[in-house]
Amino acid sequence: MVPSFRMLKEDEHLKKLAENFLTNLKKSGASDSSVLISNSVSESVNIRNKKLDGSTRSDSINVVLTAYVGKKKSSISSSNLEEDHINELIKKCVDTAKITPEDELNSLPDSELYFKGIKNLDLYDETFIENSKKIDFIKEAEEQAFKKKEIVNTNGSGFSQNKSNFILANSNGFIDGYKSSNFSAYCEVVAKSNGSMERDYEFSSKRFFNDLLEPKEIGQKASELAINKLKPRKIKSKKMKVVFDKRIAKNFLSSFANAITSSTIAKGTTFLKDKLNNQIFNDKINIVDKPDIIKGIGSRYFDIEGASTNKLNLVENGVLKNYLIDTYNGKKIKMKSNGRASGTTNLFFENGHEDYKNLLNSSKEIVYINETFGSGVNIITGDYSVGASGFMVQNGEFIYPISEITIAGNLNEIFNKMVLGNDLEFSYSTNSPTMFVDELTIGGK
Amino acid sequence: MLNWSLILNNFSIKFNAVSNFLKNKNLNYKKAQSLINNTLVDCDDGELYLEDTKSESILLDDNKIKSSSFKRDTGYGLRGVIEDKVAYSHSNDISEKSLEMSCDNIKSTLKHSNGKYNHSINKTNQKFYDEIDPIENKSLGTKIELLKEINKYVRSKDECVKQVTANFLGEHKNVEILRPGGELFTDSRPLVRINVSILVEKNGRKETGMYGVGGRQSYDNYLKNDDWKKICDEAFRMAYANLESKPSPAGEMKVVLGPGWPAILIHEAVGHGLEGDFNRKKTSVFHDLVGKKVASDGVTIIDDGTIDKKRGSLNIDDEGTPTEKTVLIENGILKNFMQDRMNARLMKTKSTGNGRRESYKHVIMPRMRNTIMLNGNNTQEEMIKSVDKGIFAVSFGGGQVDITSGKFVFNCTEAYEIVNGKIGSPLKGATLIGDGPSSLKQVLMVGNDMKLDPGIGTCGKAGQGVPVGVGQPSMLIDNMTVGGTQL
Numbered sequence: 001m002v003p004s005f006r007m008l009k010e011d012e013h014l015k016k017l018a019e020n021f022l023t024n025l026k027k028s029g030a031s032d033s034s035v036l037i038s039n040s041v042s043e044s045v046n047i048r049n050k051k052l053d054g055s056t057r058s059d060s061i062n063v064v065l066t067a068y069v070g071k072k073k074s075s076i077s078s079s080n081l082e083e084d085h086i087n088e089l090i091k092k093c094v095d096t097a098k099i100t101p102e103d104e105l106n107s108l109p110d111s112e113l114y115f116k117g118i119k120n121l122d123l124y125d126e127t128f129i130e131n132s133k134k135i136d137f138i139k140e141a142e143e144q145a146f147k148k149k150e151i152v153n154t155n156g157s158g159f160s161q162n163k164s165n166f167i168l169a170n171s172n173g174f175i176d177g178y179k180s181s182n183f184s185a186y187c188e189v190v191a192k193s194n195g196s197m198e199r200d201y202e203f204s205s206k207r208f209f210n211d212l213l214e215p216k217e218i219g220q221k222a223s224e225l226a227i228n229k230l231k232p233r234k235i236k237s238k239k240m241k242v243v244f245d246k247r248i249a250k251n252f253l254s255s256f257a258n259a260i261t262s263s264t265i266a267k268g269t270t271f272l273k274d275k276l277n278n279q280i281f282n283d284k285i286n287i288v289d290k291p292d293i294i295k296g297i298g299s300r301y302f303d304i305e306g307a308s309t310n311k312l313n314l315v316e317n318g319v320l321k322n323y324l325i326d327t328y329n330g331k332k333i334k335m336k337s338n339g340r341a342s343g344t345t346n347l348f349f350e351n352g353h354e355d356y357k358n359l360l361n362s363s364k365e366i367v368y369i370n371e372t373f374g375s376g377v378n379i380i381t382g383d384y385s386v387g388a389s390g391f392m393v394q395n396g397e398f399i400y401p402i403s404e405i406t407i408a409g410n411l412n413e414i415f416n417k418m419v420l421g422n423d424l425e426f427s428y429s430t431n432s433p434t435m436f437v438d439e440l441t442i443g444g445k
Numbered sequence: 446m447l448n449w450s451l452i453l454n455n456f457s458i459k460f461n462a463v464s465n466f467l468k469n470k471n472l473n474y475k476k477a478q479s480l481i482n483n484t485l486v487d488c489d490d491g492e493l494y495l496e497d498t499k500s501e502s503i504l505l506d507d508n509k510i511k512s513s514s515f516k517r518d519t520g521y522g523l524r525g526v527i528e529d530k531v532a533y534s535h536s537n538d539i540s541e542k543s544l545e546m547s548c549d550n551i552k553s554t555l556k557h558s559n560g561k562y563n564h565s566i567n568k569t570n571q572k573f574y575d576e577i578d579p580i581e582n583k584s585l586g587t588k589i590e591l592l593k594e595i596n597k598y599v600r601s602k603d604e605c606v607k608q609v610t611a612n613f614l615g616e617h618k619n620v621e622i623l624r625p626g627g628e629l630f631t632d633s634r635p636l637v638r639i640n641v642s643i644l645v646e647k648n649g650r651k652e653t654g655m656y657g658v659g660g661r662q663s664y665d666n667y668l669k670n671d672d673w674k675k676i677c678d679e680a681f682r683m684a685y686a687n688l689e690s691k692p693s694p695a696g697e698m699k700v701v702l703g704p705g706w707p708a709i710l711i712h713e714a715v716g717h718g719l720e721g722d723f724n725r726k727k728t729s730v731f732h733d734l735v736g737k738k739v740a741s742d743g744v745t746i747i748d749d750g751t752i753d754k755k756r757g758s759l760n761i762d763d764e765g766t767p768t769e770k771t772v773l774i775e776n777g778i779l780k781n782f783m784q785d786r787m788n789a790r791l792m793k794t795k796s797t798g799n800g801r802r803e804s805y806k807h808v809i810m811p812r813m814r815n816t817i818m819l820n821g822n823n824t825q826e827e828m829i830k831s832v833d834k835g836i837f838a839v840s841f842g843g844g845q846v847d848i849t850s851g852k853f854v855f856n857c858t859e860a861y862e863i864v865n866g867k868i869g870s871p872l873k874g875a876t877l878i879g880d881g882p883s884s885l886k887q888v889l890m891v892g893n894d895m896k897l898d899p900g901i902g903t904c905g906k907a908g909q910g911v912p913v914g915v916g917q918p919s920m921l922i923d924n925m926t927v928g929g930t931q932l
Contacts (some may be wrong), residue, residue: 054530054532055531057534057550059537075515076515077515077518120818199847199848237697331664374844374855374876380651380652383928387852403852404852406878407928442695
C-alpha cells in the first residue's frame with residue numbers, strides 16, 4: 001500500500017477548489033473566468049559511476065486564474081492556495097483585467113468545442129517504484145555500459161517517476177481533468193580513447209513502468225553510441241547527401257509544427273503562411289497528429305482551454321491540410337479551434353517505403369547525422385543552419401565518426417527533397433522514421 | 446546553453462534572527478530550526494532554502510496587449526549533502542507536516558550517513574542592488590501605455606515594419622537560507638527586462654531584429670530620457686540590415702567578434718567547461734588543465750558576481766556564500782574553476798560563490814554569473830583590416846556546448862562578410878562552430894573596447910535557467926567553421 005502522503009490530490013478535492021475560485025471570480029466582477037489547478041508529485045534518483053549521486057522529491061501545486069471583464073482579460077498564477085491569499089489575488093486579477101485594453105477576440109472557447117467524451121486512453125499507472133528499486137534499475141543500465149573498456153566515466157544516469165493531476169474549470173460550465181503518469185530512465189556515459197573523449201546517451205520514457213526499455217538495453221545502446229563517436233574527424237566543406245537519424249529527423253517535425261501554429265500564422269511570422277491546401281512537402285509525405293494513442297506519451301483528451309483534441313491529418317500527400325489552432329488565434333484567422341492550444345500531441349511522419357539499409361546505400365557517400373546542436377532554425381524564412389556530428393558512410397558502411405561540422409539549407413528545400421524510411425517508432429511524443437535528404441551544404445574544413 | 450529567451454524570468458546576515466517566511470505560516474521558526482538541525486546533523490552540508498517570487502509579464506504583440514499576467518510562487522527546498530550525494534525535497538506547502546515529510550525523505554536517501562557538518566560561510570555586507578520591488582515600482586497602467594507608445598514609434602519608422610512585439614518582464618525574488626545552528630542568510634533580488642522584436646518585410650523578404658535591456662534595478666532606469674527609443678532603434682537597425690543579407694559562406698575562415706553580447710562565445714566555449722561539477726566528475730575537457738595554457742597570451746577571463754545592478758550579479762549565491770570576482774583564465778593560463786560548496790569541498794578548495802539554482806524547485810549547481818573577457822590592446826579597425834576573407838559577427842541568438850567533446854555552436858543574428866580588410870554585405874543567419882579548448886588559443890587580437898551585454902541572457906543547464914551576464918572586447922579568431930550554404 002502506498003502511504004497517503006505520496007499520493008496526488010484527488011479530483012474531487014481539486015474540483016471543489018476550482019468551483020470556489022470560479023464563484024469568487026464572479027463575485028469580484030469577472031464576467032467570464034477560468035481556473036486551472038495542477039498538482040504533481042515526482043521522485044527521482046541519479047547515479048554516477050554505479051553509485052548513488054542524489055535523490056529529489058518534488059511536490060507541487062499551482063493555480064492559474066483567468067478573469068475576463070467583457071473583452072478585457074488578465075491572468076494570475078500562484079503556488080499558494082490558501083484562501084486569503086487566493087482571494088487577494090482574485091481581486092488583483094479582476095482589477096488588472098479592468099485596466100488592460102479591450103481585445104474583441106478574447107473569449108472562452110465556444111460551447112460545442114468542449115470535450116465531452118470518455119477518458120479511456122490509459123494515461124495513468126498507479127505503480128509506485130521505491131527509490132531503492134529505481135536505483136537498482138538504473139544501476140543495471142550503467143553496469144551494462146561499463147562492460148565496454150572504453151567507457152571510463154558517466155555524466156550521470158537517472159530514473160524518475162512523475163504523477164500529476166489537474167482540473168480545468170470555466171464559467172461556461174466546463175469542469176474536467178485527469179491523472180497522468182510518466183516513468184523515465186536515462187543513461188549518459190563518457191567514452192575515452194587516446195585523448196579523445198565523447199559522451200552519448202540513451203533513454204526511455206513511458207506512461208507505464210512496465211513499458212520501459214530493459215535497463216541493460218539502455219546501457220548497451222548508450223555505450224555503443226559514445227564509443228562509436230571516438231576519434232572524430234572534421235571533413236571538407238561541400239554539398240553532400242545526408243541521412244538523419246530518427247532522434248534528429250523528428251526535429252524537422254517540431255519546426256514544421258511551430259510554423260503552422262495559428263499564433264505564428266496570424267502574425268505572419270512563418271514561412272508557411274497562406275500555404276493551406278498547397279503542396280509543401282513532396283507527395284510521398286504524410287503527417288499526422290494523433291491524440292488518442294493508448295498510453296501515448298503525447299496523448300491528450302482536451303487542450304489547456306478544454307477544447308476537444310481530435311486526430312488531425314496535417315499533411316496528406318505533401319499538401320498542408322490543417323493548422324494547429326487555439327481559440328484566440330483561430331478567431332483572428334477566422335477558423336475554429338481544433339484543440340491545439342497546448343500544441344501537438346503524438347506528432348509523426350507516416351512511414352515511408354525505404355528500409356534503413358536502402359537509405360544508407362542510396363549514394364556512394366553519405367553523411368549520417370545523429371546529433372545536431374544550436375538553435376539554427378528560422379521559421380520566418382525557413383533557413384536552417386546547425387552544428388552537427390555523425391558518421392561518414394561509404395557504400396552503405398559506417399567508415400568513421402565526424403564532428404565540428406555544420407549543415408545548412410532551407411526547410412522548403414528539405415521538405416521537398418526528403419525521403420523517409422519505414423522504421424517509425426514511438427519513443428517520444430514527436431517521432432520520425434530515418435530521413436534522407438538529397439544534398440545539403442556541409443561546412444567543415 | 447545561453448539564450449535570448451523571452452521567458453521570465455539590502456542584504457543582511459542575521460544570526461538567530463526571525464525569518465520573514467516562517468511568521469504567518471503553519472510552521473514556526475523554532476520548529477523549522479529543530480527539524481533541520483535533526484535532519485542535517487549527520488550531513489556534511491545542507492540547508493532549508495525558502496523562496497517567495499513575484500513575477501509579471503506584460504506583452505504587446507500584433508498591435509495589442511496580448512497578455513498581462515502576474516505570478517506568485519512560494520516554496521521551500523530542503524537539501525542534505527553527504528560526500529558526493531545530494532538528497533533534495535521541495536514543496537509549495539510551507540508547513541510542519543510537509544517539512545517533516547521532506548526530512549524523512551532526506552534521511553531515507555542518506556541513511557547510515559556519518560558526516561561532519563561544515564558551518565563555515567564567510568559573512569559580508571556587500572550589496573550590488575537595492576531592495577526594491579520593480580513590479581510595484583511602476584504602475585501597470587504606465588507600463589501598458591509605454592508598450593503602446595513603443596509600438597507606435599517603431600511602426601512609424603518605416604512602412605516595412607510589419608510586426609512589433611514588446612514586453613516587460615519583472616521579477617522580485619526574496620530568498621532565505623536557514624542552516625543548522627541558527628544561521629540565516631537573506632537576499633532580496635529585483636530583476637527586469639524590456640524586449641523589442643521587429644519583423645520587417647520588403648520585396649517579399651521577411652527579416653527580424655531584436656534588442657533588449659535589463660538588470661537588477663527598476664524599469665525606469667532603462668526607460669528615462671526616452672532611452673526606450675534606443676532599444677527600438679537598435680532592433681530596427683538589425684532587422685533592416687538583414688533585409689539586404691545574402692547567403693552565408695560555408696567553411697573555415699577568420700572571425701571578428703564585436704564587443705558585448707558576442708561574449709556568449711566565452712560563455713559556451715570555456716565558461717561551462719570551467720564549472721566545478723564537470724571538472725570534479727572529470728567529464729570536462731578542462732579537468733586536468735589547471736596551470737596550463739588554454740588560451741592565447743593576453744586572454745584574461747573572469748566570472749564576476751559583483752558588478753553593480755547587472756543581471757548576473759548576486760549579493761550572495763543560493764547557498765549563502767558571498768559572490769566575488771573569480772579569475773578563470775589569466776593571460777592564457779587556466780587558474781580556477783567556478784565552485785559551489787559541495788564541489789569545492791570534494792576538490793579541496795573553497796566555494797567561489799557560484800552555487801545557484803533556478804528556484805526552490807531545483808538543486809544547487811555551479812553556475813556562471815557575469816562572465817567577461819578583459820581588455821587587450823588592439824582596435825576593432827585593426828582586426829577587420831587584417832582579414833582578407835572572413836566574417837564580422839555582431840549579434841547572436843544563442844549558443845550551446847557539449848562539455849565532454851568541447852564542441853560549441855552559436856547562431857548569428859547579425860553578421861557581415863569581410864572582404865580584403867573591409868566590411869561588406871550583411872549575411873543571412875549562419876551558425877559558427879568551434880572547439881572550446883582550441884578556439885581561445887586561436888585568438889589573434891583582443892580589443893580595447895570591452896562592453897557588457899545589455900542584460901538579456903538566460904543560461905540553461907540541466908533544465909534550469911538562471912539570469913547571467915557576459916562581456917568582452919572585440920576579438921579576432923584565426924579559424925572557425927562557418928555554417929552557411931555558399932561554398
